[in-house]
Amino acid sequence: MISIPECTLCGKVVDRLFLAEVEGSEIEVCEECGKFGKVVKEIRPRKEKENKFIVKKEVVELEESEEELKPNYGDLIIRARQKSGLERKEFAMEINEKESIIRRLELQQMVPNDKLKKKIEDFLDIKLTEVYKKKKIQSRPAKGTLTLGDIIEIK
Ligand SMILES: [Zn+2]
The missing domain is CATH 1.10.260.40 (lambda repressor-like DNA-binding domains)
Incomplete structure (x- = not known):
């Protein structure tokens, strides 16, 4: 399950969530809403896990040569x-x-x-042709960012 850190009370997507006791039940709330009840503990953000799904891009400079008619x-x-x-x-x-x-x-x-x-x-x-060297900037997924292990974690 991919969890989006969203406050149960106000619906705000936040970086930090807290488990708070509000009116007898424990809910996940933002820092602000936590003030309405009793904060039990901070819920560890699952950022670390989520980052795995971001495919990093690396910028690569390619040199391409192309033959063109003069x-x-x-x-x-x-x-x-x-x-x-x-x-x-x-x-x-x-x-x-x-x-x-x-x-x-x-x-x-x-x-x-x-x-x-x-x-x-x-x-x-x-x-009749000339070889042109072209520099091309390309961004492509960084090598080894997404491993099989990462894929399996998506459920
Ligand atoms: Zn809130």
Whole structure:
């Protein structure tokens, strides 16, 4: 049973509860209401137990690297292609693609899929992507906070 430290008389949720004799019966009350009767003893707060159910979070800084297309990948293709002395049509034939695809890539109206990107990179000996390192702050449950023993205690 998970007990919420709540005063039987006023209903206030408090840190400290007292067992008090009020009008002949023993009830759990807050310090304030305890004055109406005779305080028998302080009820030990069950804080210690409850804390076990709070999953602690730890903040972790992760470094993530991500490959992204360079912002000027179209220009890079055009320049490399022209350096190779190839017309767009010739280049398209060389890598077995449609000229319209190459045009759209060069105008950056299209993003190449991995296969196409690799084909272009290999043929023109260029790199169309850049690796970005990103720092990410993440909070995740601290390791080992919740053990099997804690779970069993929830009834
Ligand atoms: Zn009270």
